[in-house]
Amino acid sequence: MADSLRDQLLKSGIVKQLKDEKRPQQTAPRPHASPAKGKPPHKPKPARSDGEIDLAKAYAIRAQKDAEERKRVEQEAAEQARLKRERKANVQKLLEGQLLNKADADQVRHFEYGGKIRRVYVDAAQLADLNAGKLGVVQNGGRYLLVPQAVAEQIRELDPHLVALLVDPAAAGVDDDGIPDDLMW
The missing domain is CATH 1.20.5 (Single alpha-helices involved in coiled-coils or other helix-helix interfaces)
Structure with a gap:
């Protein structure tokens, strides 16, 4: 069992020993050079195939x-x-120059925008025009602004998310009780 693997392979005939095989001889250390301790000998890098990159x-x-x-x-x-x-x-x-909001508006028009119920303050004439589709509500800068229907349409073309309320005049309907259909809960 003391035989090395190399010796076992030679005895079995699997590997033939080449006569010109020579073991590397160690050179004598130079007097002024310090011997490299613990460093493995430098091995050349294996040749790479064209498909491999480092x-x-x-x-x-x-x-x-x-x-x-x-x-x-x-x-x-x-x-x-x-x-x-x-x-x-x-x-x-x-x-x-198109804003129609009034500071002294006394009525509230509720509408759904962004998944929540919002409100805008209007007067009686504006409420009628808003429900008829002549006016629209646009959200800008955190405020709900009352604007003419034409302006609301132009803003809808630029950014549809800004139009908070614009009633379609053909679909606008008011029940017998005077409450617009879109306000019914």
């Missing part, structure tokens, strides 16, 4: 692709932000 190149390629993806996402976000600013500026231009 790990450093793979990481570099991956990092480059990640950077390109981040840059693309940032550009898309910047473009979306630019478009949103343009829409907001266009809405502000449409709203200039």
Whole structure:
């Protein structure tokens, strides 16, 4: 059992010993050089096939692709932000001089917007026009603004989410009790 694996392979005939095989001879250490202790001998790198790339190149390629993806996402976000600013500026231009909200309005018109019941204060004439579809309600800057139907339609074309209430005149109906159909609970 003291035979090494090499000796066992030679005895079995599986491996033939080459006569010109020489064991590497150790060279005598140079007097001024310190011997390398604990370092394995330098092995040459195995030749790579064309399909293989080294790990450093793979990481570099991956990092480059990640950077390109981040840059693309940032550009898309910047473009979306630019478009949103343009829409907001266009809405502000449409709203200039078109607001019909009155400070002394005494009636409340309730409507559903964003999954919640909201309200806007109007007078009697505005309430009738709002229920008839002649006026609309637009949400801007956290406020609900009363605007003419034409302005509400233009804003709907720019950003449909901003139109909080615009009654379709053809579908607008009032029950016998004078309450609009969309207010019935």
